[in-house]
Amino acid sequence: MLSLSYLYAFTPLIGLLLNVFAQLIGFRYIKFSLLKSLILGFIIGLLFVFGAGFYGYFALAQPSGEFMTLFIVNSLTYLALSYCYAHFINLGEGARRIRIIRELYKSETGLTMGELLKIYNGRQMVENRINRLMSGGQIILRDNRYFIGKPHMLLISRIILLMKMLLLGKRSEFE
Amino acid sequence: MEVLLWGLTFFGLAFIAHFILWKIYLPKSQIKALLFIFLCTLLIGLIGLLNVKSSLMGLSVPDTLPEYIHISLLYISFMLAYIVTYSAIEVDSPSMVMVLKIVNAGSGGLDEAEFDKTMTDDILVKPRISDIVTAELAYMDGDKYRLTPKGILLARIFIFYRKLMNNTSKGG
Numbered sequence: 001m002l003s004l005s006y007l008y009a010f011t012p013l014i015g016l017l018l019n020v021f022a023q024l025i026g027f028r029y030i031k032f033s034l035l036k037s038l039i040l041g042f043i044i045g046l047l048f049v050f051g052a053g054f055y056g057y058f059a060l061a062q063p064s065g066e067f068m069t070l071f072i073v074n075s076l077t078y079l080a081l082s083y084c085y086a087h088f089i090n091l092g093e094g095a096r097r098i099r100i101i102r103e104l105y106k107s108e109t110g111l112t113m114g115e116l117l118k119i120y121n122g123r124q125m126v127e128n129r130i131n132r133l134m135s136g137g138q139i140i141l142r143d144n145r146y147f148i149g150k151p152h153m154l155l156i157s158r159i160i161l162l163m164k165m166l167l168l169g170k171r172s173e174f175e
Numbered sequence: 176m177e178v179l180l181w182g183l184t185f186f187g188l189a190f191i192a193h194f195i196l197w198k199i200y201l202p203k204s205q206i207k208a209l210l211f212i213f214l215c216t217l218l219i220g221l222i223g224l225l226n227v228k229s230s231l232m233g234l235s236v237p238d239t240l241p242e243y244i245h246i247s248l249l250y251i252s253f254m255l256a257y258i259v260t261y262s263a264i265e266v267d268s269p270s271m272v273m274v275l276k277i278v279n280a281g282s283g284g285l286d287e288a289e290f291d292k293t294m295t296d297d298i299l300v301k302p303r304i305s306d307i308v309t310a311e312l313a314y315m316d317g318d319k320y321r322l323t324p325k326g327i328l329l330a331r332i333f334i335f336y337r338k339l340m341n342n343t344s345k346g347g
Contacts, residue, residue: 099347
């Protein structure tokens with residue numbers, strides 16, 4: 001019974017491994033978009049976490065109170081770990097600092113500020129982000145003017161802004 | 176139930192400690208300070224639980240090693256999720272800045288040309304190059320930026336993972 005307790009404790013980690021594996025397969029071989037591959041990985045891992053929980057309840061006749069707690073704890077842990085993995089993928093794809101580091105890595109003799117800005121600059125960065133936001137429907141371009149589309153990104157931005165003001169007492173790093 | 180309660184209690188206590196500290200003094204390296212606060216809270220909390228016989232403040236105390244592992248995993252996953260989110264609090268995310276600029280422009284929308292004018296290298300790229308130097312991921316060699324061993328390691332991790340995914344987009 002004790003070894004089963006260990007297995008339950010590590011269920012979210014096994015779920016995360018399955019998530020990573022499925023995401024890689026989805027992106028590399030099935031040629032899903034990044035978002036779709038992340039969703040695929042998340043669902044596969046979640047099914048495992050749920051499956052392990054239900055197995056304990058139905059097959060091993062776990063008490064319902066214990067089952068509910070384990071179910072909630074493992075689901076929350078898995079959600080948090082999946083969020084971290086999605087963030088890691090997003091860092092590799094969208095983070096400015098990682099892109100700059102990758103450009104510096106490619107150059108054997110280093111790069112001046114001017115050289116760096118030729119390879120990666122604000123214009124290019126804005127273009128990348130505008131394209132991502134428009135393809136996701138978060139913003140819309142109409143008659144050369146930008147409008148808010150789907151409100152998800154706006155909601156996230158407002159939450160982050162609120163936390164910025166709460167913790168740092170300012171709305172922007174440039175204030 | 177103890178696993179959930181203690182995991183969340185420790186996380187809540189660490190968040191309160193972080194909030195109070197940030198109001199007194201904002202650390203130069205915020206992510207490192209957060210890691211320190213959260214890991215210390217977990218360590219102190221677990222040691223505290225080990226020294227309590229049966230219950231603390233009406234909450235029963237875990238008594239097996241798997242329960243302690245479970246609390247730690249729940250706590251660490253929440254800690255990591257908070258720290259990765261904190262990076263967007265510490266540094267302005269361009270996508271969020273864009274969305275907020277558009278919404279602040281009102282119902283008439285934001286003019287494309289006007290928007291482009293505000294998005295300059297001085298705001299978007301140069302501060303991040305400075306961050307890389309401050310975090311000792313790169314250093315100045317004359318007028319050139321070069322990676323430190325820590326920077327090379329970080330670059331290799333992301334380059335390896337992008338190769339593993341066969342991701343050919345430039346990113347950024």
